[in-house]
Amino acid sequence: xxxxxxxxxxxxxxxxxxxxxxxxxxxxxxxxxxxxxxxxxxxxxxxxxxxxxxxxxxxxxxxxxxxxxxxxxxxxxxxxxxxxxxxxxxxxxxxxxxxxxxxxxxxxxxxxxxxxxxxxxxxxxxx
Numbered sequence: 155x156x157x158x159x160x161x162x163x164x165x166x167x168x169x170x171x172x173x174x175x176x177x178x179x180x181x182x183x184x185x186x187x188x189x190x191x192x193x194x195x196x197x198x199x200x201x202x203x204x205x206x207x208x209x210x211x212x213x214x215x216x217x218x219x220x221x222x223x224x225x226x227x228x229x230x231x232x233x234x235x236x237x238x239x240x241x242x243x244x245x246x247x248x249x250x251x252x253x254x255x256x257x258x259x260x261x262x263x264x265x266x267x268x269x270x271x272x273x274x275x276x277x278x279x280x281x
Contacts, residue, residue: 156183163189170197170270171248180264188265190257198247198276201269205262206246209237213255220245220275227276245273 156178163175175189193215208217214233220226221244229249230238240246 168267168270170199170272172196174259180261180266184264185260185262186264188259188261190255190259192253192255193248193251193257195250196248198245198273199270200245200273201242201266202271203242203266203269204264205242206240207237207260207262208232208240209258209260210234211256211258213252215248215252215255215257216250218247218249218276220273222275245275247273247276 158177163177166174166176168174171190172193173191175191176186177189178185178187180186189211198218208215210232212234214231217230217232217238217240219228219230219238219240221228223243232238
């Protein structure tokens with residue numbers, strides 16, 4: 155059994171997503187779970203070794219997603235109690251968010267800080 159209290163959260167900073175409250179790490183259990191509080195626009199990026207599940211607890215976020223397999227770029231808005239599974243390889247960014255929000259991020263199998271890659275597909279200006 156594992157119990158994680160608020161005082162157990164470790165705040166880390168990602169160059170892509172900003173401040174992340176790590177709740178459960180991959181070293182403790184897989185998957186890993188983190189909380190982003192009042193997340194703002196993030197740097198477009200992708201991961202090669204893990205999927206991310208974005209579950210909105212409060213507020214809303216707007217995602218931009220690019221699937222290199224299909225070549226399609228889409229926009230997805232999420233409000234409280236909605237989620238999006240971002241499969242490994244899918245380029246993504248938080249494009250907008252409400253002033254107050256809480257986003258639970260679950261990484262499967264677990265978060266690897268060495269596997270954050272800048273997305274050129276989403277960084278390019280729209281044509």
